[in-house]
Amino acid sequence: MNDFKTNANWTASVISDIKKQAETGGMLLTGMGNPSPYPNYWDRILLDASQVTNPSIDPLREPMELRTFLGRKSSKLEKETYPQLELSTPIMFSAMSYGSISLNTCKSLAMAATDSGIYWNTGEGGLHKDLYKYANRAIVQVASGRFGVHEEYLRAGAAIEIKVGQGAKPGIGGHLPGEKVSKEISETRMIPEGTDAISPAPHHDIYSIEDLRQLIYALKEATDYEKPVIVKIAAVHNSAAIASGMVRAGADIIALDGFRGGTGATPMIVRNHTGIPIELALASVDQRLRDEGIRNDASVVVAGGFRSSADIIKAIALGADSVYIASSALIAVGCTMCQKCYTGKCAWGITTQDPELVKRINPEIAKKRLNNLIRAWSLEIKEVLGSMGINAVESLRGNKERLRGIGLNETELKILGIKHAGE
């Protein structure tokens, strides 16, 4: 790298990318989330605290409630209930398929979600037979390739997620190379062994909100209206309008995935340049749903590069019901963010199917580490809620008055719906 004569425009990575493409003639692939230095609004939002007139609460002495229910809420007092997901803390593990990650990693996430009282997500890879015992804490995904989707799978999960897009690669499908499709994966995904598993970019049966409604109700019908249906999209420029359509189409929960969200493999050009930050998408979606009076018809789950409990608290105050974490969960398991997931040679046994490498993850150890992370973040959330004088996470949701922007311009503040620090 040091051999390049670099300058501010022609950095070492730009030059080496050009050389790689000149040699191979191919697209550059990469893994994990967008590493480019775009503004990170979480770092430019500050939290409020109580002083004198609104006393703060000590979470060690007083009960704090983090329990969160996701799903459509009844707008009337009369009995009209909808299926809900109950979370002990407003954090869930985001979708990572068996295939993109190893079975041992899937097991770790499933065991940790079961222990912590949260949910994990099967991703598009189906539910491996060993994971059915954790299915009551699983969100089962139905994505464009429909891999591993069958009646038992839909009925096994706690909720069903229709994946329309992914933050790291909006508008792009998936591609699991044939050499990774082992016997176990082929059985789980219900595809022939050794064949490429290609998820199309769009759902070939969804070209409008009406089509989405048909799929949502087909899935609800298949599960007797007992499970909430989540629709997940990548945060893009018009996500507010799309989110409104999703809620009207019958989604019980909408999931938004920002452009810092991770992936197992994606073209670098898409990861680094497509989509919008989740902070802006969340604020605009929440505001749009409130303006239209349909915010209660669906819960909002956000994903895409949540690094700490502070990010989660800010997201909840911006209007999210819960967040999905994945990169941080993998870091807890051992990931070093080397971004080489797409090679299938993860030295930590996470994004690989090589039996020698997979063994490096012991689900019992990884489970403990994940549980510790969830516990630590929950404690931090309680502490901050206490400092704000709030004793339930519900009371913080959409409470933008407790946020202040710092170093943001007027447009950014207007989109986020918050005041500048000092105001």
Place this chain on the structure above:
Amino acid sequence: MKVVYPREEYCIGCKLCEIHCLVEHSKSKDIIKAFRKEFPKAMNKNIVEKRKDVSFCVSCRHCPEAPCITACMTGAMHRNKKGAVVVDKDKCVGCWMCIMVCPFGVIKRDGEKIASKCDLCPDKEIPVCVKNCPNEALVYEER
């Protein structure tokens, strides 16, 4: 009785168990001295077997009906108070019958021509191989 069992599904073949075993059974109990300064060099009592993607650490199972105790003509191989099968160095004559009969192949000859095998680390609550396995691929339990 509690003995050391491997879990080959999690063993990554790093052989740290062998190193910790050797250090624990050295005179100095110091890793550098144990490997470079002590003669005769201490021996690890466990062995990591590895072929392709399968690896695991084998050490004495301290069989309830131990063939090595039966085969020992001098009575050097005996069971101690803890129940572990151990060698009395003073009595061992180096006939290697124990090595011949051990069903697990975990008895070795050491530099002093006496049988060498796992003693479950008498000074430690948990054997050092189990305690230091980075992936919890060794367990110390009763089965």
